[in-house]
Amino acid sequence: MAHTGTKPDYLPEIDGTRVGASGMRLKDNSDTQSALVQSLIALVMVPGALTFIASNWGDVFEMIFAGFFLLIGLLVAYSAIHKIRLVRKLDNPTLVVEHWPLRLGQKTRLRFERKGKNGTAIERVGAKIVLREVARYRVGTDTRTVTEDVFEKSLGVAQGTGVLTKCDFVLEMPRDQAASFHSSHNRLESHVELTMIYPGGKDDSSFELLVLPELAA
Amino acid sequence: MNDPIIELPDHRIELGETLHGRIRWTSDREGKLEAMTVTASWRTEGRGEKNEFTAATFEIEGKALLQAGLDFVHPFSLKMPVVAPLTYDGKLIRVKWTVDVRLHLPWATDRYGECRLVVVPKGARKATWAIPTAG
Numbered sequence: 001m002a003h004t005g006t007k008p009d010y011l012p013e014i015d016g017t018r019v020g021a022s023g024m025r026l027k028d029n030s031d032t033q034s035a036l037v038q039s040l041i042a043l044v045m046v047p048g049a050l051t052f053i054a055s056n057w058g059d060v061f062e063m064i065f066a067g068f069f070l071l072i073g074l075l076v077a078y079s080a081i082h083k084i085r086l087v088r089k090l091d092n093p094t095l096v097v098e099h100w101p102l103r104l105g106q107k108t109r110l111r112f113e114r115k116g117k118n119g120t121a122i123e124r125v126g127a128k129i130v131l132r133e134v135a136r137y138r139v140g141t142d143t144r145t146v147t148e149d150v151f152e153k154s155l156g157v158a159q160g161t162g163v164l165t166k167c168d169f170v171l172e173m174p175r176d177q178a179a180s181f182h183s184s185h186n187r188l189e190s191h192v193e194l195t196m197i198y199p200g201g202k203d204d205s206s207f208e209l210l211v212l213p214e215l216a217a
Numbered sequence: 218m219n220d221p222i223i224e225l226p227d228h229r230i231e232l233g234e235t236l237h238g239r240i241r242w243t244s245d246r247e248g249k250l251e252a253m254t255v256t257a258s259w260r261t262e263g264r265g266e267k268n269e270f271t272a273a274t275f276e277i278e279g280k281a282l283l284q285a286g287l288d289f290v291h292p293f294s295l296k297m298p299v300v301a302p303l304t305y306d307g308k309l310i311r312v313k314w315t316v317d318v319r320l321h322l323p324w325a326t327d328r329y330g331e332c333r334l335v336v337v338p339k340g341a342r343k344a345t346w347a348i349p350t351a352g
Contacts, residue, residue: 010300104338133309135265146264148308178349179338181302183268186261186310188302213232213303214339 012182012189014210016100024100028093028205035087038080045073086203090122091115095192095207097171102190102209105175106216110155112194115164122160124197127169129153131177134187151177155192165196179213219243221318221330223255229335231342232303236273236295240318242328244283252278252321255293257334259302262311272298297336304335306350 016024049070056062093114099106112125131151137144151174158167171192181188190209195202221242230236236257254276260269273295283289295316305312314334321327335348 010302133307135263135309137264137266146309150308176347176349178305178307179303181305181312183261183302185266186263186268186312188305188307188310213300215341217340 010181012180014208019096022099024097026095026207031083032087035083038076042073042077042080045069049073089117089120093205102173102211103214103216104173107172110169110171113166121163122165122196122198125167126157126195127155128193130191130193132189136185180211221320221328223316223318223330223332229337230297231337232297232301232339233299234297238293240291242289246285248283248324250281250283251323254319256317257295259312259314264309272301303338304348306348
């Protein structure tokens with residue numbers, strides 16, 4: 001089935017705050033959101049499954065059925081606890097992009113900022129640029145999404161700078177790669193992905209960039 | 218009966234430019250052409266469901282007289298949008314652009330023609346720019 005739009009939505013709508021004349025501050029709230037959503041799921045699934053097992057005690061088939069949901073609930077709870085601990089240790093990360101929107105071949109500076117809580121300091125930050133294809137298709141009544149990273153380039157590794165980590169990376173958008181493209185079932189996305197190492201763990205963040213279909217001067 | 222031919226001086230076009238070309242068609246009998254529509258449009262191919270859009274349209278209406286065995290030649294121009302997907306050949310997704318023509322003939326079935334277009338970013342003509350491919 002073809003999807004013919006009357007008002008095409010070629011470019012992604014990316015939330016951010018303007019910085020200076022041409023910059024943009026992007027925020028990644030996914031850790032806080034994941035902690036909240038996973039906690040709610042675990043709070044529903046674990047007591048629900050336990051109640052079901054208690055009320056059907058002795059019925060092996062129903063106990064196995066409920067045990068399966070209990071196991072999933074416990075895994076979600078484990079992940080939620082990990083996220084809550086992370087949120088208690090670190091603020092949400094931000095990325096300031098010096099030029100916004102970007103153009104193909106454009107060189108710009110990225111400033112990553114993340115504040116530690118209770119004395120937690122990030123030790124190391126690695127960054128890379130990724131071009132991702134995202135395709136959605138239907139199988140029966142299900143909609144499936146498949147992604148493929150078709151381009152990846154490291155932007156380097158920076159050392160943490162105490163409780164308030166600020167580090168800079170230089171990004172040169174590839175000239176011969178695709179610009180941002182969002183349609184209902186097909187997307188070409190450019191992301192800056194960061195990996196942070198802190199005492200006792202690591203965390204990943206991803207920021208989508210807006211890349212216009214024009215070459216930088 | 219033959220199909221109309223789309224003649225372009227260059228199959229590469231930058232976003233924001235105006236595409237100029239000609240439609241050429243030889244009718245095998247005398248008659249009138251009621252309308253001609255030329256469009257530039259893109260469509261996606263690959264794993265995802267298809268997205269498509271007509272980005273520019275050129276139309277003429279009226280009763281042009283066609284003579285048997287003689288070429289009907291008509292120029293057209295299409296203003297390309299400033300923001301639109303570029304031609305792309307990836308792993309999961311391909312973006313293809315075409316110029317299409319439809320000749321509306323009241324006395325016969327409509328005639329259609331198509332040719333490929335490579336849409337490149339603004340500023341690419343002055344620089345070397347290859348169609349992005351995955352891998």
